[in-house]
Amino acid sequence: MTKFDDHHLFRAQGTLTLIAMSKTEPQEYPVIVELEEKTYTGFYTVRAGVITVDSEWAELRAHAGSKAELTASRLFLQILEGAKSRGELDNVGRE
Numbered sequence: 001m002t003k004f005d006d007h008h009l010f011r012a013q014g015t016l017t018l019i020a021m022s023k024t025e026p027q028e029y030p031v032i033v034e035l036e037e038k039t040y041t042g043f044y045t046v047r048a049g050v051i052t053v054d055s056e057w058a059e060l061r062a063h064a065g066s067k068a069e070l071t072a073s074r075l076f077l078q079i080l081e082g083a084k085s086r087g088e089l090d091n092v093g094r095e
Helices: 068-085
Strands: 002-004 007-012 015-020 028-035 038-047 050-054 059-063
Touching: 028 068, 038 068, 050 068, 059 068
Parallel strands: none
Antiparallel strands: 002 007, 007 015, 028 038, 038 050, 050 059
8 A cells, every 4th residue: 555645546456546535533522520529521532443532631542342432431530530640630620
């Protein structure tokens, strides 16, 4: 496979095929987790079978299972617990 601008060239049995690659961004969804009576919001995307959770404290990825929202919630909780252990959640969040 040879990269050529925003397209990929495939050579199969002597033929050359040009396939345009989509430039669309994956849909972003909110993920909300409550920790110690405070509510925190992050965002997740699903692309190529991988869930990415992004927040102001960190970003985590995992293989997408059948329940993307549940996986995203678990990843975000891990992010929040790490931020809490580093003291980054002090005075942050909504009651």
